[in-house]
Amino acid sequence: MMKMIRPTLLLVSGVLTFGFLANGERLHAQTTTNWPAFRGLDGSGVVEGFPVRTAWNADPAAGGIDGVLWEIEIPGLGHSSPVIFGNQLFLITAIADLGTAELQIAAGGKPTAADDNGQQQWVILCYDKSNGKEQWRRTARTGQPRATRHAKATHANTSVCVDGKHVVAFLGSEGLYCYDMEGTLLWQRDLGVINISKYGIGWGYASSPAIHNDRVALVCDDPTDPFVAVLRLSDGEELWRVARNGDCERSWGTPFIHAGDDTAQVIVNGWPWIVSYDLESGEEIWRLEGGGDNPIPTPFEANGWIYITNAHGAKSPIFVVRPNARGNISVDLPADKLNVSEDAIVWSTQRGGSYMSTPVVYGDYLYLGNSNGVVRCFNAKTGEKVYEQRLGKDAGVIASLVASDDKVFCPSENGTFYVLSAGEEFKLLSSNKMSEPILATPAISEGVLYIRTTRRLVAVQ
Template identity: 65%
Template sequence: MIPAMPKPLTSLLTLLLIAMAPAEKLRSETTTDWPSFRGPGARGVAEGSTIPTTWNADPESETNDGMLWETKVPGLGHSSPVVVGDRIFLLTAVPDEGETELNIAAGGNIDAAKDSGAYKWMVLCYDADTGKELWRQTAHHGEPKATRHSKATHANTSVCVDGDRVVACFGSEGLYCYDLDGKLIWERDLGVIDVSKYDIGWGYASSPAIHDGKVAVIGDDPDHPFVTVLQLTDGEEVWRSDRSEVCERSWGSPLIHEVDGVTQMIVNGFPWIVSYDFATGEELWRLEGGGDNPIPTPFVSHGWIYITNAHGGKAPIYVVRPDARGTIKLDSEEDSDSLVWSVERGGSYMSTPVVSGDYLYLGNSNGVVRCFHAKTGEKVFQKRLGKDAGVIASLLAVNGNVICASENGTVYVLKTGPEFEVLAENPMGEPCFATPAVADGVLFIRTTKRLVAISEPE
């Protein structure tokens, strides 16, 4: 039996081992990553993080309080920052000639953008500490195979990262896998995915998701909607499910959730929201949706699956138990065990909600924020943020506050709780459509022109 080491020697040995450990190993153990759209578990929650409540990142301002750094981003994209270790990843689409524009605060405009000419679909990588661009790769070059909405871009999706693999999906322009240094590992042509309505292509927006060495991709083109799962190692297809009988269109990303030994992939859609067995593609349950433009991504909180959508007169919120099976009927007593609660109106159109503590927050394109009790469905409040404060970006919950990035160039910070309390209105100087990210106590915000890092002063 080896005798116990004295405590001072134990502490000294621990310090020596730490000092000798490789820097990369230390970073992986101490850094909180934001590896995909809406971060860990796609919940939009940064647990244990502390970020500033107030800041000023308006480039026209004489003071930039709270801003760690800023860098210009080429082209146009609503791709959200993804942070892994000391690297940030973004997607963008850069025209060969001229500049593309967004129709800001356009109200009910349904027209496609009048783009012409070729684009470069690019993956960008930045240093998280300084904002310096580390590398860029052009995944595809050519004329767009589908049109975009006048408020959307040709690079709406976010990458997902697992280990040393970075997966980017540009819809009609393909699926690509790089290593952390920008070396292309594999690529796959997904065909034309023209997610449209009124015979107008509104653009692709479904970010990929990674789980257990596999990549999930949604391609809900109304003419041939599908979901597929591929191997992360080489992009080979594991299974594909035709969704022509269940979905007319969708723009959300897949939620992958494992519980009780079953991993399911939940996909928002219209007329049906469907859960698939992630291993086989077999349907586990389905729920008739409400809004006919399903955009928000399902997420998990309190052990339940939260789903919302809107448009077409309906805006439901559904909270589903993960052990639900078969067709869930809203008016059936038999299905009362499958639904925790639901409401017919109150859901969000484009922004994915967030649960902060016991409260569910939803932002809307008209600037209205709604709050429900996350466990009971009781409506708590409905308030308007401000003039032209359209919330397109998804919401975040950070350290007891809710972050609402807005189309009017302001990031609102709300205090979690039953009262509507705006703690701060933080100027960015440019519209914010992309969902922010939080990593290592830094808030990363992409505006229409820049990537900005917000942090407490040291």
């Protein structure tokens, strides 16, 4: 277990600027008290600096509650993941005026739309992360949904993005909203109906916004009119919009903004093409032919490279791309490229990627969770497959993986939260009961796990 010499830490704007392990090694760069977007800082899913609990029980029916700092019920229904800045924790939910919205919690993904199109309120919630007390709530929109949702999705799938001054919430067809940290609405925009559909069914919007400096990136891959857009954060003015007709038929992933030395690029998962755009101009930087025809996972950076996966259909690829790639980098790409080289593609494989859950790179390894309950581990630098193991009975990993304190955290829709030991050996440290399914990605801040189930928000310490 990692131990820290706490007096060596300096806290500046929520980020621990340096720190050392007991053996004198410098801490991981992602040492921060903030979790400011979907999957935390830079979307990496990794944070360090505090011990994180291994085992707990949050299900009264499974024995005495243990390790729960606090818990609260969340009104309505949403898969929006917790986002944290300072002492504030943010969620989005959709509250139906009549009745209680239900979810189809079961293995598989039958093409079924939910009968849930009555009057709704889309609400942004802000809580005190230390005790769960509500600080403020704002109703962004009231009305009937402009697009349907899948029976397993919700009308509030996206997470907010926060920079310490702005709270940005994108609800797809229901609009884009920017608040200050006290909940005052600064501006809002209507980008029209974004009906991300398949089999003629709107499956719900799920792409969270991404912030970099004074820019907000949005992915709107409605099959009838797919596009990516960048707006100015300070006033909401649209700076550019690029059509993705022919590049992407549908996607649900969050855009990843990679800030290089000379260029910031917006990298968007998609099918049939994964594309990188210049953040300032919208010009295409590189493109890569994808594989899975339901691209959901979000690209992210680790080891100075960009990791991308998707699945469904014939292929489930993993691509590792150098940020300085240019042009069509899929030309003459072999089926499996596991020899690390100086080419644009560091390594790739056509089998082993994840369908819904975004993977995490932690230390030397890439971990992927799947909706069938299988966890795979690859060497993150070479692509060599390390292990493939199944979690508990009826486990299904829909939420994304996160990691900290030499542990990999795997929420499951079977109501169990699995904790793995980081490393080349599959070692299940604990199976923790939550009493309800978990489809939202957890957040970690100052050693506390914040877990949204289908009905509650639970803080574990």
